[in-house]
Amino acid sequence: MNKPWFAVRKELSSRRRTFLAVMSFVFPLLVWSLVSYVPFIWHPQVEVIEAGEVDYFRAGMLVDRTVFEQERETLRAEGRELPTGTRTNPVYLPAPHEVATALYTAFSTEPQRRNEKWLHESLANSIQVIFWGFFLSSLIGVPLGILAGTYVAVSRLTEPFVEFFRYLPAPAFGALAVAILGIHDAPKIAIIFIGTFFQQVLVVANTTRKLDPSLLEAAMTLGARNAGLLFKVVIPGIASDLYRDMRILLGWAWTYLIVAEMIGASSGITWFITQQARYKNFDNVFAAILIIGIIGLTTDLILAWLGRRLFPWQRAARA
Amino acid sequence: MIHLELPSYRDQSPEVADRFRRLKERPVILEVKGLTKTFDTAQGSVTALKDINFCTHQREFVCVIGPSGCGKSTLVRTLAGLEDYSSGEVLLDGKPVRGPGPDRGMVFQGYTLFPWRTVKKNVMLGLELAGRSRTAAEEEALQWIDLVGLTKFANSYPHQLSGGMKQRVAIARALANQPRILLMDEPFGALDAQTRAKMQGYLLEIWKNIDITVVFITHDLDEAIYLADRILVLKAHPGEVQELIEVPVPQPRNPSQLLSPEFLATKRRLEELIHPPGAETEEGVNGDRLNMVRMVPVNAKVESVF
Numbered sequence: 052m053n054k055p056w057f058a059v060r061k062e063l064s065s066r067r068r069t070f071l072a073v074m075s076f077v078f079p080l081l082v083w084s085l086v087s088y089v090p091f092i093w094h095p096q097v098e099v100i101e102a103g104e105v106d107y108f109r110a111g112m113l114v115d116r117t118v119f120e121q122e123r124e125t126l127r128a129e130g131r132e133l134p135t136g137t138r139t140n141p142v143y144l145p146a147p148h149e150v151a152t153a154l155y156t157a158f159s160t161e162p163q164r165r166n167e168k169w170l171h172e173s174l175a176n177s178i179q180v181i182f183w184g185f186f187l188s189s190l191i192g193v194p195l196g197i198l199a200g201t202y203v204a205v206s207r208l209t210e211p212f213v214e215f216f217r218y219l220p221a222p223a224f225g226a227l228a229v230a231i232l233g234i235h236d237a238p239k240i241a242i243i244f245i246g247t248f249f250q251q252v253l254v255v256a257n258t259t260r261k262l263d264p265s266l267l268e269a270a271m272t273l274g275a276r277n278a279g280l281l282f283k284v285v286i287p288g289i290a291s292d293l294y295r296d297m298r299i300l301l302g303w304a305w306t307y308l309i310v311a312e313m314i315g316a317s318s319g320i321t322w323f324i325t326q327q328a329r330y331k332n333f334d335n336v337f338a339a340i341l342i343i344g345i346i347g348l349t350t351d352l353i354l355a356w357l358g359r360r361l362f363p364w365q366r367a368a369r370a
Numbered sequence: 371m372i373h374l375e376l377p378s379y380r381d382q383s384p385e386v387a388d389r390f391r392r393l394k395e396r397p398v399i400l401e402v403k404g405l406t407k408t409f410d411t412a413q414g415s416v417t418a419l420k421d422i423n424f425c426t427h428q429r430e431f432v433c434v435i436g437p438s439g440c441g442k443s444t445l446v447r448t449l450a451g452l453e454d455y456s457s458g459e460v461l462l463d464g465k466p467v468r469g470p471g472p473d474r475g476m477v478f479q480g481y482t483l484f485p486w487r488t489v490k491k492n493v494m495l496g497l498e499l500a501g502r503s504r505t506a507a508e509e510e511a512l513q514w515i516d517l518v519g520l521t522k523f524a525n526s527y528p529h530q531l532s533g534g535m536k537q538r539v540a541i542a543r544a545l546a547n548q549p550r551i552l553l554m555d556e557p558f559g560a561l562d563a564q565t566r567a568k569m570q571g572y573l574l575e576i577w578k579n580i581d582i583t584v585v586f587i588t589h590d591l592d593e594a595i596y597l598a599d600r601i602l603v604l605k606a607h608p609g610e611v612q613e614l615i616e617v618p619v620p621q622p623r624n625p626s627q628l629l630s631p632e633f634l635a636t637k638r639r640l641e642e643l644i645h646p647p648g649a650e651t652e653e654g655v656n657g658d659r660l661n662m663v664r665m666v667p668v669n670a671k672v673e674s675v676f
Binding site: 263265266268269270271272273274275279283284287288290291362363364 | 472
């Protein structure tokens with residue numbers, strides 16, 4: 052076990068890898084905990100416990116530390132009853148345990164109004180929007196990308212326009228999408244589609260072009276022509292890279308989700324987050340953000356695991 | 371070079387001469403007539419191949435050899451149909467060749483096995499494309515895999531095989547289509563010397579036992595002499611045929627012939643053609659030479675390597 056931890060592009064033992072993976076989560080959590088639980092780190096505000104003789108102080112109120120100290124000085128000079136309080140962080144930075152509790156209570160708390168949705172309903176709605184946006188985009192984008200990567204004619208016919216269109220920010224189409232598709236899920240799906248599709252065509256086309264041309268030549272000497280070449284060599288040849296691209300693109304689709312859900316009738320997880328922020332339930336806000344991260348990471352891990360089963364011949368390339 | 375008393379490479383024993391006479395009576399499989407290929411670059415048009423003429427007879431083994439840049443790879447790729455040519459004709463069984471096809475099998479230096487297919491599936495591809503049913507294709511593929519001795523690895527993926535094994539799969543894959551001719555572009559170039567010698571043995575063994583004509587590109591003189599009936603020697607800039615040598619080493623070949631007088635005589639001739647004595651003074655000397663000065667300290671313990 053005396054191997055160096057830092058050797059350029061040398062593999063680590065699996066124990067070290069696991070350890071470091073855990074540490075990558077532990078470290079930020081540690082920083083968060085330090086800031087939250089060690090009173091002399093940051094804590095720029097004071098939570099008033101007893102208002103003393105300050106008129107506008109109320110128990111439980113948060114005031115800036117400088118203001119609090121000033122008031123104390125003034126009162127002390129006048130010999131009046133002093134306010135007391137404890138140092139605390141602003142309301143927008145809840146402590147880890149509060150967020151952990153919120154992770155549970157956010158699901159179990161009934162919505163404030165009858166027509167509002169439970170958290171799990173909001174989440175389901177978000178996942179649905181992502182799914183349809185990404186699915187519809189892939190349905191056209193992947194075949195088009197493969198064709199563009201295979202045939203120069205298709206590439207020249209599509210890619211210049213796609214290249215132009217991908218610089219148009221998807222959210223800019225928000226108002227237009229609402230005007231055309233109404234205020235519910237359809238415009239949101241459209242935004243995710245626009246955000247994903249144009250990148251997808253280019254990424255897939257590039258992946259297709261990266262296929263070793265000598266494999267195509269070999270297949271041609273074995274008698275493969277257009278369709279055979281496409282279905283027996285190009286598609287299976289890029290399948291594993293394509294799968295990896297899709298995993299990355301799915302991540303992008305999630306970033307467009309937040310914008311998409313803001314337009315028209317606000318809905319889904321974004322609606323939940325903005326609503327909770329309005330009520331100043333920042334622990335719930337953090338919980339919701341964490342949930343997005345957890346869903347994203349879990350999906351990716353499952354897809355990675357599935358990928359290893361789907362493409363067993365890839366294992367050597369990685370090892 | 372030490373001077374050895376060698377016969378002329380043109381001297382053929384009666385048996386060898388008789389074999390060549392019979393060989394030339396066999397039907398012509400591949401005929402190349404006036405093949406010329408030029409391509410345009412930024413510096414103007416370059417002639418890669420110039421007026422190449424030769425023909426191969428059924429079950430003949432032809433090696434193509436030449437200095438780097440002589441266009442031997444271009445030649446074989448043109449025969450395979452992977453590259454266009456400017457003028458001339460390539461005839462397979464008397465019919466002109468256009469584009470790649472399963473009647474000309476090809477083995478590349480880079481293996482080019484499909485990494486997502488097992489050994490068996492790699493060999494099956496050509497058969498599938500020819501419209502053979504799955505079971506028939508599988509059965510046939512297994513026979514070819516058996517022929518190259520890889521039955522145990524039929525269900526392995528290419529990445530699990532050594533270089534030599536990969537190239538055997540590539541050979542089996544090309545042969546499974548039962549092509550008229552097998553084109554091999556420096557197939558053993560990436561292998562180590564021992565594996566390469568073994569592969570040469572396998573290849574001769576396969577060639578003896580099936581009806582296949584081979585055109586084999588190499589830059590290794592020994593390999594060319596050991597394998598070939600005839601050697602097509604190209605020269606560079608432009609790629610032209612220098613000589614078509616009939617190898618006087620008797621068939622069947624075995625490694626002990628590597629030091630026989632006929633073998634050495636042929637090798638000397640190839641050396642003359644490919645590395646002509648005057649060539650170095652013409653272009654190489656000033657442009658491509660080490661600029662060495664003595665960099666050993668005066669008091670070095672080992673003063674000279676000699």
